[in-house]
Amino acid sequence: MKAVVLRELGVPEQLKLEHVPDPKPGPGDAVVRLKAAALNHRDAWIRHGLYAGIKLPVILGSDGAGVVEAVGEGVDPALVGSEVVINPSLDWGDDDRAQGPQYRILGLPDDGTYAELVKVPATNLVAKPAALSWEEAAAIPLGGLTAYRAVVTRARVQPGESVLVTGIGGGVATLAMIIS
Numbered sequence: 001m002k003a004v005v006l007r008e009l010g011v012p013e014q015l016k017l018e019h020v021p022d023p024k025p026g027p028g029d030a031v032v033r034l035k036a037a038a039l040n041h042r043d044a045w046i047r048h049g050l051y052a053g054i055k056l057p058v059i060l061g062s063d064g065a066g067v068v069e070a071v072g073e074g075v076d077p078a079l080v081g082s083e084v085v086i087n088p089s090l091d092w093g094d095d096d097r098a099q100g101p102q103y104r105i106l107g108l109p110d111d112g113t114y115a116e117l118v119k120v121p122a123t124n125l126v127a128k129p130a131a132l133s134w135e136e137a138a139a140i141p142l143g144g145l146t147a148y149r150a151v152v153t154r155a156r157v158q159p160g161e162s163v164l165v166t167g168i169g170g171g172v173a174t175l176a177m178i179i180s
Contacts, residue, residue, distance in 0.1 A: 001019070001020060001021075001022050001115060001116040001117050002017060002018070002019060002020075002115070002116050003017075003018060003019075003020045003059045003111070003114060003115035003116065004016070004017055004018075004059065004060070004061075004114040004115070005017075005018045005020065005057050005058070005059055006046070006047060006056060006057060006058050006059075006060055007056055007057045008056065009047060009048065009049040009054070009056070010047070010048070010049075012047070014047065015047070015060075015114075020059070020115070022117055023111070023117055023118065023119035024070075024072075024119070025070050025071055025072030025075070025119055026072050026073075026119075027072050027073040027074050028072060028073075028074050028075060028121055028122060028123070029071070029072040029075070029119050029120065029121055029122060030068050030070070030071045030072070030075060030079060030119070030120060030121075030122040030125060031068070031069050031070040031071075031117050031118070031119050032064070032066040032067065032068055032069065032084060032086060032117065032118050032119075032120065032125070033066050033067050033068075033069045033116060033117055034064050034065070034066040034113055034115065034116060034117065034118060034138075035065055035066045035067065035134040035138075036064065036065050036066070036133075036134035036135045036137070036138035037061045037063060037064040037112075037113035037114055037138055038061075038063035038064070038113075038135070038138045038139040038141075039063075040061075040062050040063055040107075040142050040143070042062060042105070042107070042108075042142065043060045043061065043062070043107065043114075046058075046060060046107075046108055047060070051108065053108065053109060054108065055108070055109050058107070058108050058109070058111060058112075059107070059111035059112050059113075059114050059115050059118075060107045060108065060112050060114050061106070061107045061112030061113030061114035061115070061118075062088035062105050062106045062107040062112055062113065062141065062142045063086070063088060063113060063138050063139060063140070063141045063142050063143075064085075064086045064088075064112075064113030064118060064138050064141070065083070065084065065085045065086065065128055065134050065137035065138040066083075066084065066086075066118075066134075067081065067082065067083055067084070068080050068081060068082045068084055068125065069117065071122060072122075075122040079122060079125070082125075082127065083127065083128040084125040084126060084127060084128055085125070085126050085127075085128050085129075085137045085138070085140065085141060086106065086113065086118070086120055086124060086125060086141060087124040087125070087126060087141060087145070088105050088106035088107065088112075088113075088124070088141050088142050088145070089103070089105060089106075089124070089142075089145055090103070090104050090105065090106060090110065090120075090121065090124065091103055091104065096153055097153060097154070105142070106118070106120065106124075113138075139171065140175070143171035143172045143175050144175050146172045146175075147172050147173075147175035147176035147178075147179055148175075148179060150172075150176055151163065151176050151179045151180055152179065157180055163176075163180040165177045165180065
């Protein structure tokens with residue numbers, strides 16, 4: 001498959017289109033053929049070396065939407081062919097309020113969505129809303145998760161409460177406004 005691979009930190013030209021092996025689903029996994037992937041500021045931070053735990057080479061990209069192409073052992077084969085959005089939050093842990101020690105985000109250290117195919121836990125897939133284009137669906141995951149956790153999980157905003165959302169115009173802020 002083709003993928004955009006980061007082998008050296010620095011300018012955008014460090015991102016190279018390469019041929020890499022297709023991912024294979026392991027137990028509990030699904031392989032998704034990406035229809036759209038979104039750029040997240042996290043990707044720029046990683047490329048500039050401004051993110052913890054950088055390992056190279058890596059296929060960046062946390063956000064994406066596509067069609068399930070294959071599933072591993074223990075996953076319902078009926079999922080193949082489904083249109084999905086990828087939840088990039090991997091192995092959160094047992095506490096809804098804070099991530100556990102195994103938590104990571106798709107796109108580092110695990111290869112991400114800047115590829116034709118991506119392997120993810122099947123439990124991290126949700127049905128793509130029919131009303132959204134591929135691009136719209138791909139733009140929601142990480143920003144949406146961040147906004148949801150801020151408004152619902154951390155702040156525990158209740159009906160009737162007022163919320164000041166700063167930075168309106170950015171993706172997380174816009175999603176926080178919608179959720180509030």
